[in-house]
Amino acid sequence: MKIETVLISVYDKTGIVEFAGELARLGIKILSTGGTAALLQQNSIPVIKLEEYTNLPEILDGRVKTLCYKVFSGLLCKRDNEVHIRQLSEQGISFIDMVVVNLYPFEKMMKKKLSMDEMIEYIDIGGNSLLRASAKNYKFVLPVYSQDDYTTILNHLKKDGDVPFEYRQTLAQRTFFFTSYYDSLVAGYFSTQTEKTAYPGTKSLYLRKLQDLRYGENPHQGSGLYGIMNSPVLNYAQLHGKELSFNNIADFYSAANLMAELDRCFKKAGCVIIKHRNPCGAALGESTLTAYQKALQSDPVSAYGGIAAFNSDVDLKTAREINKRFYEIVIARRFQKEALKELRQKKNLRIIQIKDYGSFLKQDLVYNSYNNLVLVQDKDVKLYKKMIPITKAGIKVKEKEELLFGWVIAKYVKSNAIVLTKSLQLIGVGAGQTSRIDSVNIAIQKARNNKFKIKGSCLASDAFFPFDDCVKLASKKGIRAIIQPGGSIHDDDVIKTAERLKMPMIFTGMRHFYH
C-alpha cells in the first residue's frame, strides 16, 4: 500500500521534525494538529492543518480535535472494498494511510503527586481512537505510537515505498498491547482512588519478556523470564558468565533476599550459600574470607553447585578460595579488581553485583499461579513483632544476637524449618519436613555429619512447637537457647517444660512459613 497521507499529532515531540521532514521529502502529505503543526511549520515542513482539513475547530482545551467523521472514515475504509471506496468518494473523503500519535503521558504523570482532576486530563481519548482504528485497518494503515519506530519505517519507505506486511501486523499487535496497557494504568489509578487496597476486585499484570529461558524447572518445560511493567527494576548487574537459568533465578532470589536481611540486621561481613532454594551455608565473620570459610564449613557437600552471596567486598584471597570449588553463581556488593579477574577464569561462573541489597526487601506483592488460580500476597519482608524472653532463664546479649542470626536464616528455609547455629555460623538445617520434630532431628544429624558439636548451639524454628517434645530433645542434646514465634495451643506446656529445663527461649510473635 502506497502511503500518501499521514496524520501527525504528538505530545512528545522528540524526533518528529526529522521524521516528518523525511516523510515530506518522500512526497507524503501531512495533516497535523495544534502544537505539532506549528512546530513542523516553523521547520518549513509543509503541513495541512487538521482544522482546515475537517473544517471543524479544535475545542474543549484540545479534548476534541481529531475525533471526527472525515478522519475516521479516511482511516477505516477498506481499500479493497468497492462499496467502501464508493461511499468515501460520495462523502468527498480521502484516505489517511498512517497515524503518528503518542498518547498523553499518563504513566509518567502517575509518579507526580497530581490531583485526580489533573490526572483525568492526561487520559488520551482521540489519540487512542486514532491508533486503534489504524491498527484494526492495519492492512492499509500504519499505527505509529512510538518514536522508536520512526527510523525503521523511514528505511522501509525509502527502500520500497511501503513497509512489509509482517511489520504492519506486528505494529498492529504492539498498538493494541500499548492501548491495553495504557487503559490498565488508568483503571489501576481509578482503583487506587476508589478501593484503597492492594487487593482490588480486578487486577492486571503486564509483562515484558526479558529473556527466553532454555527450559523451566525441568528440561521438558518451556519457559521465559518476564519483567512486570510499571514496576521498579531490581538493582543488580551480571558481570560475567552464561545467562541465568530458571532455577538459577529462583535460587538467586533466595540468596539475595537472605543476604539482604542479614545485612540489614548485622554490621558484619556475611556469606550465605543457597542450594535448591534452601540455605546450606551461612556465616558472619570479621572478614569476607572468614565469613566464606565458615559458610562453606556449614555443609561442604551441599554447597557443590550452589550460589554464594556476600554483602561485602570479595577480595583476591576469597576469590581464590571460591574458585577451588564449583558454584553456579557468586554474588557480592563489590568485587575487587584482582578478585574479579580471578573469578572470571571460570568461564561458566555467573558473577553478579548487588550494590543495593535494600531494594530486595521492598514491600511488594508476590504472585503464584495454580492453573487458572493466582494466589497474591504481600512479600514476607517483616522479621519479628517482638523479641521477648519467655522463660526466666537469662539470655545474654551474645545469645540474643545468635538467636536473631538463626531466626533470619530459618525464615529462608523451607517449612517446617529448624536451624542450628553457633558463633554466627549455620551448623545444621532441618528443611521441608511435614513434622517439626523430624526437622529438629535432621538439623542435629546434619550438624553431626559435618563434625559440629551440638552442645552450646542455638535453635531457631520458623513456626511454633506444637508440643514440648522439641524443647526436650533440644535440651537433651545440649542446645543453649531457642527462638520461635509461639502461638501453639500448647504454648503453656512448651514454656513449662522450657522453665523446668532452664532453657532460655524467645518468642517473636511472627511466623515465617515458606513452602
Add this chain to the structure above:
Amino acid sequence: MKIETVLISVYDKTGIVEFAGELARLGIKILSTGGTAALLQQNSIPVIKLEEYTNLPEILDGRVKTLCYKVFSGLLCKRDNEVHIRQLSEQGISFIDMVVVNLYPFEKMMKKKLSMDEMIEYIDIGGNSLLRASAKNYKFVLPVYSQDDYTTILNHLKKDGDVPFEYRQTLAQRTFFFTSYYDSLVAGYFSTQTEKTAYPGTKSLYLRKLQDLRYGENPHQGSGLYGIMNSPVLNYAQLHGKELSFNNIADFYSAANLMAELDRCFKKAGCVIIKHRNPCGAALGESTLTAYQKALQSDPVSAYGGIAAFNSDVDLKTAREINKRFYEIVIARRFQKEALKELRQKKNLRIIQIKDYGSFLKQDLVYNSYNNLVLVQDKDVKLYKKMIPITKAGIKVKEKEELLFGWVIAKYVKSNAIVLTKSLQLIGVGAGQTSRIDSVNIAIQKARNNKFKIKGSCLASDAFFPFDDCVKLASKKGIRAIIQPGGSIHDDDVIKTAERLKMPMIFTGMRHFYH
C-alpha cells in the same frame, strides 16, 4: 448531574428494550444507531436516529457511525467549564449524558475458528471510543458497557434522578478495566498470529478477585485469591466447611494434582495425604477404606492437619475413620450420602468434590513472581520419556508398577526428593534436602520411625544420583529396585555399581525438580 440525553448502540441487545423504555418514561431523550434504533422503534420507544442527529450517514459496513465531532464534543464537554459550554453552544451541540454501548464480542469469537480477516471485524472502534470518552468525563457522563448495570442505574434514576458520585467513579474504573481487557485480548490474538509461541515478547494477565483471604502464607501478610480471566475454570466444588485459606489452596492444589496423576496411571482406589505441600501419606488399595488406612499408616503424625484426597467414592466406613482424626480438607470424586452426613458433623472440615481430576493435568502456564520478575513455565504435566531397565537384573511387572507408583509421588515431593514404597504404599519420604544422600537417609529413617521394614521396598528419586553412594546405601538397606531419571556425568559409575549389586534400576529420561 441530571441525565437528559443518552446514546444507545448495543451489539448484544439483551434487556435493552426494557432499559430504554424505562429511560424514555423518565423523560430521557434517546439517540440511537442502526439495529438498536430499529428495535427500540418497533417497541414504540421514541428514538432519534443518530444519522439524523449528526446529519452524517452510517458508512463502511458500520465501521463509522458514532465517530463524529458532534457526539464526542457532547460527551467530552466539562459542564462546569464556561469556555467549554460556550464553545459547545457556538457549534450548536448538546450534551450527551450517558452512553450505553456493548462492544463487538471479540472474546466470544476467539473461541470460534474464524479467519483473521473475520476476527478483525469484531474489533470495536467506535464503541470503545464512546466508552472511554464517557469514563474520562465520568463526573458528567455515565459509561454503561454491561447490561448487569441496567437495574442499578434505573433504581438510582427513579429514586434520585441521578446516580451517586461514587458509582460514577466505579463505573469509570470498570470501564477502563474493560477496554483494557478488551484490547489485551486483541493484542493476544494478534500475537498468536504473528509469534506462534507460548512465550511472546509481551504478555498480560487479567485477574478477577474470587475471595479476600484472611492472610497469606503467614498472618502478617495480606492476601487475595484471584482467577485468571479468559481461562477455563477448574472443576471442583466445596460442599462444606470454612473458606479455604492461602495455605489450604496451595496444599489443595498439590493434593489434587498428585491424586489426578495417580488416578491416570492406576485403575485402583487411591488416597494421598498432603502436608505443607509434601505428600506424607499415599496408597492404592482394593477399596477406599484400605487405601485410606494404608495412606494414613505412611506417617500418622505428619497427617495431623493435612489434606486427604481420594479418587473414588468415600463411603460411611471411610468417613468414620477420617473423622477420628483432624484434617483441614477432604477431597473426593464422590461422597456417599451417609458419608457426607458423617463428615459434615465436623463444622470446620472443608469437603471438596472433584469430579474431573483430568482437568488438573491440563497443559498450562505457571507464573511465579520474584519482586518485579516473573518466571513463566509450562506446567510439569509430563511423567516420563521412557521406562527402561538400565541394569541386567530383571524387573518383574509388579516391581515396575511399584516403581511407577513411587515415581509419581516423588514428582510431588520437594527436591531433592527420595520416596520409598512397598505394596503400593508410601513408607518413607526424604524431602527438601540440599544433598541427595541426606534425602535417602531421611526417607529410610522416616520409614523406620513408622515401623516399616526397608527390606523389599522400592526407591524413587526425582533427579539423578550424582554419585553411586545412594545405590550402595539402598542396596545395603535391602531396597529391591530403583527408579530415577539418569543423566548424571557419573551415570556409568552408578550403573556399574548397580550391576555389581544386582540392583534393578529404571531410567525415565525425565527429571522432576519441584522446589
